[in-house]
Amino acid sequence: MALVPEDRKGAGLVLGMSVLNNATLPRLPDFSLGGWLRGGARTAAVDRAMTSVHLRGKGLRQQVGTLSGGNQQKVVLARWLTGHVKVLLLDEPTRGVDVGARSEIYRIVTDLAASGMAVVMASSDMAEILGLAHRVHVIRDGAVAGSLDRAELSSDDAQGRIFRLAAGLDGTTIPLPHPQDDVS
Amino acid sequence: MITQQSPPTESPHATGAAVAPPRRLDAARLREFALSHAMVIVMLLVVMYFSYRSARFGTLDNFQTITIAAAPFALIAVGQTLVILTGGIDLSVGSVIAVSAMASASTVAGHPERLWTALLVGLVTGLAAGSINGALVAWLDVPPFVATLGMLTAASGMAYVIGDGAPINGLPANFNQIAGTRVLGLQLPVVVMIVGIVVLAVVMRYTAYGMRVYAVGGNRVAAELAGIKTHRVLFSVYAISGLLAGLSGVMLASRVLSGPPTLGSGYELDAIAAVVIGGASLMGGRGTVWGTVLGLFLMQTLNNGLDILVVPAYWQKVIKGVLVVAAVTVDVWANSRRR
Amino acid sequence: MNRRTLRLAGTAASAMALVTTAACGAGDTSADKLRVGVTVYDMSSFITQGKEGMESYAKAHNIELVGKGNIAVLQGPLGSSPELDRTRGINNVLKKYPGIKVLAKDTANWKRDQAVDKAKNWMSSFGGKLDGIVSENDDMGLGAVQALKEGNGKKIPVVGIDGIEDGLRAVRSGDFIGSSLQHGRVELAEGLAVAQRVTGKKPVRKRYSYIMPPITQANVATYLEHVVTGKDDFLKRLPALVDANLRSGDLANEK
Numbered sequence: 036m037a038l039v040p041e042d043r044k045g046a047g048l049v050l051g052m053s054v055l056n057n058a059t060l061p062r063l064p065d066f067s068l069g070g071w072l073r074g075g076a077r078t079a080a081v082d083r084a085m086t087s088v089h090l091r092g093k094g095l096r097q098q099v100g101t102l103s104g105g106n107q108q109k110v111v112l113a114r115w116l117t118g119h120v121k122v123l124l125l126d127e128p129t130r131g132v133d134v135g136a137r138s139e140i141y142r143i144v145t146d147l148a149a150s151g152m153a154v155v156m157a158s159s160d161m162a163e164i165l166g167l168a169h170r171v172h173v174i175r176d177g178a179v180a181g182s183l184d185r186a187e188l189s190s191d192d193a194q195g196r197i198f199r200l201a202a203g204l205d206g207t208t209i210p211l212p213h214p215q216d217d218v219s
Numbered sequence: 220m221i222t223q224q225s226p227p228t229e230s231p232h233a234t235g236a237a238v239a240p241p242r243r244l245d246a247a248r249l250r251e252f253a254l255s256h257a258m259v260i261v262m263l264l265v266v267m268y269f270s271y272r273s274a275r276f277g278t279l280d281n282f283q284t285i286t287i288a289a290a291p292f293a294l295i296a297v298g299q300t301l302v303i304l305t306g307g308i309d310l311s312v313g314s315v316i317a318v319s320a321m322a323s324a325s326t327v328a329g330h331p332e333r334l335w336t337a338l339l340v341g342l343v344t345g346l347a348a349g350s351i352n353g354a355l356v357a358w359l360d361v362p363p364f365v366a367t368l369g370m371l372t373a374a375s376g377m378a379y380v381i382g383d384g385a386p387i388n389g390l391p392a393n394f395n396q397i398a399g400t401r402v403l404g405l406q407l408p409v410v411v412m413i414v415g416i417v418v419l420a421v422v423m424r425y426t427a428y429g430m431r432v433y434a435v436g437g438n439r440v441a442a443e444l445a446g447i448k449t450h451r452v453l454f455s456v457y458a459i460s461g462l463l464a465g466l467s468g469v470m471l472a473s474r475v476l477s478g479p480p481t482l483g484s485g486y487e488l489d490a491i492a493a494v495v496i497g498g499a500s501l502m503g504g505r506g507t508v509w510g511t512v513l514g515l516f517l518m519q520t521l522n523n524g525l526d527i528l529v530v531p532a533y534w535q536k537v538i539k540g541v542l543v544v545a546a547v548t549v550d551v552w553a554n555s556r557r558r
Numbered sequence: 559m560n561r562r563t564l565r566l567a568g569t570a571a572s573a574m575a576l577v578t579t580a581a582c583g584a585g586d587t588s589a590d591k592l593r594v595g596v597t598v599y600d601m602s603s604f605i606t607q608g609k610e611g612m613e614s615y616a617k618a619h620n621i622e623l624v625g626k627g628n629i630a631v632l633q634g635p636l637g638s639s640p641e642l643d644r645t646r647g648i649n650n651v652l653k654k655y656p657g658i659k660v661l662a663k664d665t666a667n668w669k670r671d672q673a674v675d676k677a678k679n680w681m682s683s684f685g686g687k688l689d690g691i692v693s694e695n696d697d698m699g700l701g702a703v704q705a706l707k708e709g710n711g712k713k714i715p716v717v718g719i720d721g722i723e724d725g726l727r728a729v730r731s732g733d734f735i736g737s738s739l740q741h742g743r744v745e746l747a748e749g750l751a752v753a754q755r756v757t758g759k760k761p762v763r764k765r766y767s768y769i770m771p772p773i774t775q776a777n778v779a780t781y782l783e784h785v786v787t788g789k790d791d792f793l794k795r796l797p798a799l800v801d802a803n804l805r806s807g808d809l810a811n812e813k
């Protein structure tokens with residue numbers, strides 16, 4: 036199981052360390068032999084992972100603190116890709132990420148899901164939710180208020196339903212604002 | 220100074236090589252190099268100055284004098300490096316030296332046959348003290364400053380308890396052998412120092428444990444989320460610091476052939492100064508063993524050189540203090556420019 | 559060893575003896591003005607005794623005494639009153655012997671480990687030019703002895719103050735050429751006795767001086783017994799000794 040935390044600077048990355056070393060951390064036991072760090076094997080594995088997410092930087096030895104937000108998030112994601120992960124937990128994965136990197140991250144996530152990984156994502160970005168998810172659970176006050184499956188997600192009032200569930204207005208229809216209403 | 224734990228990256232100041240004119244690149248590069256290796260440069264200047272002022276400074280004999288004086292400080296400075304790398308601090312090493320020395324001395328006093336036992340007793344005492352520190356910091360979440368401050372006081376008291384309020388004198392002459400034995404022409408404490416430095420430098424750079432220490436110091440939460448058992452790592456660095464202090468204590472007691480309860484008092488400040496001058500950050504996550512070694516030898520060389528030039532002790536203290544502040548200032552400045 | 563070397567050694571040795579007296583504060587007559595239980599460093603008597611001790615040392619080693627040489631001084635914590643007194647005493651005696659040069663003086667804070675490093679640095683600096691080391695206490699002197707041992711083994715005279723166990727042993731073995739005794743038990747007991755007299759309104763002198771007796775190879779055996787090996791027996795006769803000393807005024811007497 037792998038976790039990509041919301042706060043990548045605070046919880047995700049050791050900013051003073053290189054890309055290579057940050058990526059090594061989650062799998063230290065696998066990347067060391069009798070306590071000694073394996074050089075070639077881990078460099079190769081990390082290199083593969085970083086290439087697969089199209090990390091733009093100056094190489095594996097670059098300090099992650101000097102990467103852009105989007106690239107940092109890629110590192111946070113990609114460091115779990117060096118091994119076999121069955122479930123990936125994402126918490127606000129594109130917060131603070133620029134548009135270009137954002138679409139790349141979406142592509143990565145969908146690729147991973149397509150490859151058989153179970154991806155659980157927490158997000159407050161409607162476009163992201165509607166665009167990526169196969170199933171949405173709306174959480175309110177710590178409990179699941181309601182769910183939408185793929186079919187319901189592609190209907191027109193999906194967004195409205197999600198808002199209502201989140202706001203606790205289940206069952207009642209909130210009229211969506213029409214341009215004519217503003218005239219009065 | 221030597222700050223990065225992996226080989227330095229290209230200078231971020233270097234705009235695409237094709238864009239900036241070559242001359243500007245050189246100046247920026249040179250300044251960058253000078254800043255990050257400031258202490259090496261200072262060391263070279265110091266050595267050159269003293270060699271110039273005194274012909275006796277640059278002799279092999281004097282070099283040995285410097286290294287044997289540095290030995291006990293080197294061990295605790297290296298231990299302190301590990302602790303500071305995790306963002307902590309160990310204020311107790313001076314007192315742990317004292318209590319280990321006392322324990323060791325009291326074991327061997329009147330019983331010259333107990334030489335090896337005495338050595339073991341000293342090491343165990345140091346390890347025990349360090350472990351208590353480690354447990355307090357790692358599992359009881361006591362701030363390192365507070366925990367080790369408490370140990371500083373308690374251990375010092377214990378040292379007096381062991382000696383019944385007085386230094387332990389009249390030790391058998393063979394106890395002096397621990398410090399006096401020569402291996403390949405070098406005194407044993409020097410050999411121990413070299414071995415200790417090399418072992419720990421290698422461990423920090425090439426082993427998984429070393430990486431864990433840097434991770435815990437760099438970002439404890441991230442390390443935790445990456446699956447590192449941070450509590451164990453924290454505990455271990457304090458235990459190691461204590462063990463090295465114990466070893467130092469035994470060697471010092473052997474060299475002076477007595478067990479004074481005040482042995483090592485104040486040494487923790489020298490250890491911390493060495494680590495800081497060597498480029499480590501007190502916030503943790505940045506610094507190297509070799510940097511600390513450089514910082515330590517810079518201070519020891521200054522002590523030696525100033526004594527040779529007959530500069531009074533109080534001036535030596537002034538210089539040492541100025542150096543610590545200067546080193547940190549340069550380090551902070553160099554790093555803020557790197558962002 | 560040729561005559562010239564012996565002469566040089568003798569220079570140092572004699573310089574030692576003279577400065578030892580200074581180390582004990584000879585010529586320094588500043589006294590504490592407390593009225594009760596006071597110990598005062600006033601060892602002018604040591605000059606004459608020191609000379610005797612020096613002569614017997616010289617005879618034992620077949621050396622000529624000359625009165626010149628280079629020395630280094632290990633001081634106590636700078637600015638503390640014992641250090642100030644002792645250093646002043648040293649300077650007083652040095653004034654009388656312009657042939658003795660102080661190459662360096664610095665503090666080792668009463669500590670053996672600091673003194674080892676300090677002495678080694680001086681040995682690096684002065685090499686063979688250093689003829690002797692004066693230490694303001696035994697611990698530092700012992701550190702200097704260790705430094706000499708770690709060096710090329712050349713022995714130069716070292717002198718201390720205090721007469722602690724290790725210092726006494728050093729005098730006996732010859733590592734020290736001498737020291738001065740500060741017998742803590744005697745000092746404490748006499749101080750208490752004076753205090754007792756004052757409270758009991760018995761007659762007391764205006765001023766009591768503990769004059770540190772010099773320790774040389776000749777008398778070190780006795781002191782070793784009093785201070786170390788036979789100290790319990792000494793303790794038994796301490797009360798009688800204290801009474802006798804308070805009457806005679808010779809506080810350092812231990813007979």
